[in-house]
Amino acid sequence: MSTTYSNTPEGGTNLTTSVKGRALWAGxxxxxxVPTLLALYSPxxxxxxxxxxxxxAIGELCFWLLAAALLLTVRFGERSPWSSMGLGKPRWAGLGWGLVAGLALLLLxxxxxxxxKAVGLDPSQMNxxxxxxxxxxxxxxxxxxxGIVEEVLFRGYLLERLGTLFGQRQLGALLSLIFFVAVHARSWSAGHLIFVAIAGAFLTGLYLWRRDLWTNILAHTLTDGVGLLALRFAPA
Known part of the structure; x- marks a missing residue:
């Protein structure tokens, strides 16, 4: 269940005076x-x-610390359960859908x-x-x-909190998707950014449907794991 926020006490948590509201802004x-700074100024x-x-390694550590900070902010700042960002108890059905979704992305x-490539773009090129x-x-x-940090950040946290802040989960989904693509822009070629946008939209839709972040984490990790290892061991 999502946390309710409002600028007025009658509508829910006051965003300017309450502890929960301040925790939201801090989160x-x-x-x-943090992702913006890491995208603009690499380690x-x-x-x-x-x-x-x-x-x-430094960049990876920064992202792990960010995820930990967000989880702590939700639990001890907002005093909301992690299930409010899709991290409930893992279920076999959710993991099964994660496997199916990951395989679908790999086939796509x-x-x-x-x-x-037919229009002259290389989706595998890193900048x-x-x-x-x-x-x-x-x-x-x-x-x-x-797979873990990006789903916690973009789907679990930003989608849910922006959606609740603006009163419309679909708007939160759109804004989080735009930010997801933007932070990948410096590292990848234009061709790969198109796939990032498509995969991001797929994962966003998956989360809106299932509301189970474990499903997204498995799908994202499987896709990136196979993709990155394929690039790592591809013939020169």
Whole structure:
């Protein structure tokens, strides 16, 4: 069940004076601010002498810390259960749908890839990272981080909190999807961003349908795990 917020006491939690309202604003500042800063200023620019593996590890750690901060904000700041962001008890049906959704995205990718290549776009090109220089364990870690942290951030937190803030979950879904695509813009080519937008819309629709973040986490992790490892071990 979503938490109710309002600018007036009669409508729910007062956004300017209540502890829960202040926790909401703090969470939104974290959820919107940290990914924006990491997209604009990559950890590699913080430590110019550090190698790619170190800079990637720092970036991954920042995202894990962000997810932990949001979970703590929801539980102890808002005093809302994690089920308010789709993290209830995992259910076999939800995990099954996550597997089906992940396989569907994996089947969809080559179709989109073929269409994009036909118009001169490469959906597998990265702008700022060479996966082949990273150890396989780190690539797997990146997939786990993407599947868990991005679903907590974009679907579990931003979709739910923006939807509740504006009084319309569909608007929260749209805004979170736009932000999801935007933070990927610096790392990936234009071709891959099209797939990111399609996959993001798919995952957003999946969450709106199931309201089970475990379903999304499994689907996202499976898709990114197979995709990133395929790029890591693809022939030069």
């Amino acid at each position: 939104l500042a974290l959820a919107l601010g 590699k620019s913080w430590f110019p002498g550090a190698g790619q593996t170190v800079s990637v 990718y080559p179709l989109i890839q073929g269409l994009l 700022s990272l060479d996966l082949k220089t990273l150890p396989p364990w780190m690539v797997i870690g990146m997939a786990l981080r993407a």
